[in-house]
Amino acid sequence: MEELNKNQSHSPFTQPIRCIVKLGGAAITCKNELEMVNEEILQKVSEQLRQAMIASSEKPPGMDWSKRHGGSEICCNPEEFGDHSATECSRFIVVHGAGSFGHFQASKSGVHKGQLNKPLVKGGFVATRISVTTLNLEIVRALAREGIPSIGMSPFSCGWITSERHISSADLSSVAKAIDSGFTPVLHGDAVLDEIQECTILSGDVIISHLAAYSKPEYVVFLTDVYGVYDRPPTEPDAVLLKEIAVAEDGSWSVVKPKLQNSIELTVAAHDTTGGMKTKISEAAMIAKLGIDVYIVKAATSHSLRALNGDLRSSIPDDWLGTVVRSAR
Amino acid sequence: MEELNKNQSHSPFTQPIRCIVKLGGAAITCKNELEMVNEEILQKVSEQLRQAMIASSEKPPGMDWSKRHGGSEICCNPEEFGDHSATECSRFIVVHGAGSFGHFQASKSGVHKGQLNKPLVKGGFVATRISVTTLNLEIVRALAREGIPSIGMSPFSCGWITSERHISSADLSSVAKAIDSGFTPVLHGDAVLDEIQECTILSGDVIISHLAAYSKPEYVVFLTDVYGVYDRPPTEPDAVLLKEIAVAEDGSWSVVKPKLQNSIELTVAAHDTTGGMKTKISEAAMIAKLGIDVYIVKAATSHSLRALNGDLRSSIPDDWLGTVVRSAR
Numbered sequence: 001m002e003e004l005n006k007n008q009s010h011s012p013f014t015q016p017i018r019c020i021v022k023l024g025g026a027a028i029t030c031k032n033e034l035e036m037v038n039e040e041i042l043q044k045v046s047e048q049l050r051q052a053m054i055a056s057s058e059k060p061p062g063m064d065w066s067k068r069h070g071g072s073e074i075c076c077n078p079e080e081f082g083d084h085s086a087t088e089c090s091r092f093i094v095v096h097g098a099g100s101f102g103h104f105q106a107s108k109s110g111v112h113k114g115q116l117n118k119p120l121v122k123g124g125f126v127a128t129r130i131s132v133t134t135l136n137l138e139i140v141r142a143l144a145r146e147g148i149p150s151i152g153m154s155p156f157s158c159g160w161i162t163s164e165r166h167i168s169s170a171d172l173s174s175v176a177k178a179i180d181s182g183f184t185p186v187l188h189g190d191a192v193l194d195e196i197q198e199c200t201i202l203s204g205d206v207i208i209s210h211l212a213a214y215s216k217p218e219y220v221v222f223l224t225d226v227y228g229v230y231d232r233p234p235t236e237p238d239a240v241l242l243k244e245i246a247v248a249e250d251g252s253w254s255v256v257k258p259k260l261q262n263s264i265e266l267t268v269a270a271h272d273t274t275g276g277m278k279t280k281i282s283e284a285a286m287i288a289k290l291g292i293d294v295y296i297v298k299a300a301t302s303h304s305l306r307a308l309n310g311d312l313r314s315s316i317p318d319d320w321l322g323t324v325v326r327s328a329r
Numbered sequence: 330m331e332e333l334n335k336n337q338s339h340s341p342f343t344q345p346i347r348c349i350v351k352l353g354g355a356a357i358t359c360k361n362e363l364e365m366v367n368e369e370i371l372q373k374v375s376e377q378l379r380q381a382m383i384a385s386s387e388k389p390p391g392m393d394w395s396k397r398h399g400g401s402e403i404c405c406n407p408e409e410f411g412d413h414s415a416t417e418c419s420r421f422i423v424v425h426g427a428g429s430f431g432h433f434q435a436s437k438s439g440v441h442k443g444q445l446n447k448p449l450v451k452g453g454f455v456a457t458r459i460s461v462t463t464l465n466l467e468i469v470r471a472l473a474r475e476g477i478p479s480i481g482m483s484p485f486s487c488g489w490i491t492s493e494r495h496i497s498s499a500d501l502s503s504v505a506k507a508i509d510s511g512f513t514p515v516l517h518g519d520a521v522l523d524e525i526q527e528c529t530i531l532s533g534d535v536i537i538s539h540l541a542a543y544s545k546p547e548y549v550v551f552l553t554d555v556y557g558v559y560d561r562p563p564t565e566p567d568a569v570l571l572k573e574i575a576v577a578e579d580g581s582w583s584v585v586k587p588k589l590q591n592s593i594e595l596t597v598a599a600h601d602t603t604g605g606m607k608t609k610i611s612e613a614a615m616i617a618k619l620g621i622d623v624y625i626v627k628a629a630t631s632h633s634l635r636a637l638n639g640d641l642r643s644s645i646p647d648d649w650l651g652t653v654v655r656s657a658r
Contacts (some may be wrong), residue, residue: 034403035396050517059397061448065434065456066463067364074363075458081449105394108407116510120410125511126478127405134395134482137466141459149455157486159503171500172487179446181522183455193510204489207568215532228390 012176016302017217018090021308022050022208023139025099025189026080026225027299034100035131044300045223050146052308053090053184056108060087060147072097087202089149091179093138093211101135102128104200106191112165114197125199128191129156136188136279143186149308155190155202162202175211187211205283212287220287221307222280223299227279230324231260241321245281246328249286253281284325291329299324341505346546347419350378350423350637352420352468352538354428354518356628364430364460373629374552376398379475380574381637382419382513389416389476410477418478420508423468423515426533433456433521435530441494443526455522459484465517472515480512484531491531492524498541501570504540522613534612542618549616550636551609552628557652558610561588573612575657581656582610582654586613613654620658626651 012037023045030036043279052058065076096104106112109124116122136152143150153175160170190206191303212220221247244257284294295307306312316324347604350381359365394405401634427435435441438453445451465481472479480503489499507514541549559568573586613623624636632650635641645653 013548037367059361061452063452063455064459065437065453066460076434076437078449081452087448105405108391108394108405118410120407122478123390123392123410123513125543126392126480128472129480130393130466130473131395133462133466133469137459137462140462144455146461149451151455151458151485152483153486154481154483155480156480157503158488159500159506161506163364171488174486177490177522181450181527193506198510208365312499 011214011216012143012168012173013168013179013215014176015091017179017215018050018092018219019308019310020095020208020211020215020217022204022220022222023094023096024222024224024299025097025101025204027099027223028096028139029101031100032225035134037135037138041075041300042139045304046142046146046148046295046306048300048308049092049094049143050148051305052310053092053148054087056087062147063144063149064141064168066141068096082265086264087147091177091184093179093215093217094143094150094184095207095211096135096139096203097190098132098135098189098190102132102189102191105131111199112201114194114199117199118312121199121287125191129199130153131188132188136186139188140186143184149183150186151178153178153185153187155187155207158187160190160202160207161193161195162200165194165200167202169196171210172212172213172214175216203279205279209286212292213290216290217292218296219310219313220284220292220306221294221304222284222294224280224328225299225302226298226323227303228296228297231242231255242323244316245285245288245323245325247285247325248328249289251285251289253288254287254328260284271278277321288325291327294325296325312313340543340545342508342511342544344420346508346518346544347421347548348381348542348637348639349422349424349537349546349549351533351549351551352425353421353551353553353628354432356428356432356552357425358428358430358613360427360429360554363433363461363547366464366467369416370629371468374633375475375477377469377629377634377637378421378472379477380422380634381639382477383416383549384598385416392478393395393470395400396409396471399595416476418513419513421466421513422544422546423479423506423513424533424537424540425464425515425517427461427464431461431518431520434460436474440520440528443523443624445527450528453519456556457530458511461517461519463514465505468517469515470647472513477530478512479515480507482507482514482516484516484527484536485521487516488520489519489531489536490524491529493521493526493580494529495523496531496535499539501540501543503560505544532608535609538612538615541621542619545619546621548639548641548642549621549623549635550633551623551624551625552633554628556627556632560584571652573645574614574617574652576614576652576654577657580614580617580618582614582617583657607646616653617656620656624651625654 061080390409434456
């Protein structure tokens, strides 16, 4: 877990960020097929992001003028753009996970454990970056087709470096400059260099909490493939959706809604065996401690649209399904 | 043209670079079809790069473990890597042009002229980056398949920024760190932010001369779709290949081999109408002035292999076809 109380006086973010969105790997890729985008969900997520970011009721012209795979036509109609001034677009940062991209390559080679001098690790590092940048390009294109001025920015290229798997340096100025120029940066979980163990995997969740600490967005949304955080694996029949989690000054957290009988410690440990929800809650808690509301919600639903819109900031409607993680203050 | 005499005391390149290679857009893409890689040439170029960079006669295991377009199989055999120490790989930097990627998007929108507040320019900026990063990914994958530890690094993401189209800041430390970690950075001509005109296109040739000035490689190779620089468009029947160009202290240059009747000024002006060869010679001359030999040679030929190998450093064999640009000193 990263220490977020470092000196943040040198933040390059000069203007407020509205929202940081995590597109969960499990939500936007097909879990059971290697390197397969869930096109339907990605398209819907992109559409909701456009609705949340761009006030205009009209869909702006698309910005992906490249051929589609297997296609021979370039989709571009410059006349659509006309000569009017640019569409106002909210300041969002998008970060996505890997899902069925990258994980295979990273786990086969053990990139997260370091030791770049091993040929297999070096090969896996290269292979992982190829796989995750392939997904990044697909996501940038899906957003651009909706008229969102998306710009792919790989943490590796941006100079993000870890030290024993914690971020030790991350040049946020290029991300900030991209936003100041009206673009929507799209970052991703990546293979990066590590000062101690030579290399590792930097997860999208860790990137989000780092970005949140420096850019202080109004709110953060995690789009996942389930309705939120449950008290046990959501596949179990009695699983209860935790609707509100409060984070105390000391970083400890408790479930506010609904009232639970079991202790939190226990339920989280149990949940974690199903895959990484503990990291997500920990990172969400770090962000909430800064006074930033975090919404963990199922992608491509009416609930995710309300979260992306920022509709939940004043109060959480009873019919909203998802998990809010916020400061107890 | 960029001023290369700036203070270079802060170069992050701590160890010598052997070679910077430019993969010309015209060589590796199909000129007459939008967004089409010339697979045959790219494969051959990648193979020659591997031969030049990796001493082992055996081809190392491939590092592209992703599915091919339309394929369903991941090509990966971790056992191939064994447990022996890493293959020694020469320190190369690869930079590629755009060819039939990016040009369409950039010219339709006028990204090179700036004014990001115009919707068409912003759309074109996003579209251009999508197109050139698509090509970058293809090239990184082709190199990785040959066992070259290639890492895509976009100038935009690396924080390269121009001022009135000249590079004003470029964080070379991430490129240097990638090389120090044993990787081969693969950069490309890109759409970037400009401090004066908001945005522009940064060409691969300008990137090369900037990198050369700071990293001082032993030699630089430009792989093109013709045998080198000619005294007139190479499609004309009497076109003469300029085999050796000498660059004086003041940056002026003259053809040493063969002896020509016409003046150089004239021939270059004529040549330039056929597309960008003047920029290439200018950038090559800037590099040569630093005492670094530049070889301009046809990609995927026996001549390009000799250039990439560095076989031409002591003397240029009579049967070598290509253009050498070097300091007159």
